[in-house]
Amino acid sequence: MTPKASHADIVMEATQSTSAAAKSRVAASWHRSVIKHGLDPDEHRAPDRIEQKSLQFRMETLEKFMTVASPRLDALFSLVGQSGCAVFLTDTDGIILDQRLSDADAMAFEGWGLTTGADWSEEKEGTNGIGTCLTEQRHVIIHQDEHFYTRNTGMSCIDAPIYGSNGQLVAALDLSSARADQTEAFNRLIAAQVAQTARAIEAVNFRAAFSSARIIVAESDDAEASTLLAIDESDLVIGATREARRVFGLQRTGDLVARPATDILGREDGPTGFEKAEKAAVIRALARAGNNVSQAARQLGIGRATLYRRMKRLGLEDS
16 A cells, blocks of 8 residues: 655655646745745744844834734634634734734644744745745635645635735735634635735725825725725825726836826816816805805905906806
8 A cells, every 4th residue: 555645745746846836826835945945844843933122123113004903903803713713914024023812722823833023934934824925925825734844734824915005015914723624615715804804904004194185995896905096185196005006007116106186087086277176166165155255255365356256257156
C-alpha cells in the first residue's frame, strides 16, 4: 500500500510544476514561498514577532485609521466570536496591530502565533490568509491544508484588503478559525461579511479624511465596493476611493488633481459657469430669507437694487 503523501510533499511537488502554479493561485503562492522566499513547509518555528517599540510606532502611524476601524471590528466579532473565530487587523507588512478574540479561544490563537506584533507576511509565513491577501491585493480564503506551513494546516483564514483614502493599500482584515470542523461552505459565507466589513472601514475612513467635503456615492458594477467621491465647495472632486478611481478612470493612487465634478460625473450635478454659480447663490439666499429680497441682499452683501438687477438678468424676477 502506497503511503499517503505528507502536506510538505504535496507542496513541494506543486512548486516544481509550472502548470500547477499557472492553474492555481494557491500553488502559485506555494511556489513563491519556496522559490522566492526560500521557506520549508515542514519548518516548525513560531511566527516572528516584532519588538514592542516597533509595534507601538506602527500603531501610532495608523492611529486615525485604527480609531475609525475599531467599531467595525467589534461588529464583525460580535457576529462570529461565539463560533470560535477571531478578527485581526494588520498593516501592509502583515504585522498584526489589533485583534478581537474570546477569552476561551485566546490560548489557542496565541499558540498559532496569531497575536498582536506577529509577522504574517507571505515572506515569513508562506501561503496564509493575511500574507497572500496583501501580496495579491485581493480577497482570499486559505482553508486548512492550503496553507504553506504544515503547522498552519489546522486553521482557516478569510481575508480582505483595505484601501486608504488615497487609493493605496493600508491594511488587511483577517478572520481566522482554528476549528477542525470548519467547512469551505462556511468560509464562503463568512467571506461575504469580511468583505462587507472591509468596505465599510474604507468608506468611514474616506469620509473622515474628507470630513469638510460633500460625499457622493457613485454607481459601480461592483455592488459591494465603496465608490465614493469627495467634492469641495467649489464643486471640484478632491478625493476618490480606489473603486471610484477605477470607475472614473482617475489616477490609481495618491492625491487627486482637483477636477470639476461635472467633468468626471458627465452630468450637470452643479453650477458649471459663473452665471450658473451666481444664479445658484441667489436662489439659495432667497430660500434662506423666505423670498425676502432685502434680507437676501444683506446675506449676499449687496444692495437691494443690485440684487433686483441681478435677479432680472438671471431670469429670476418673476420667481
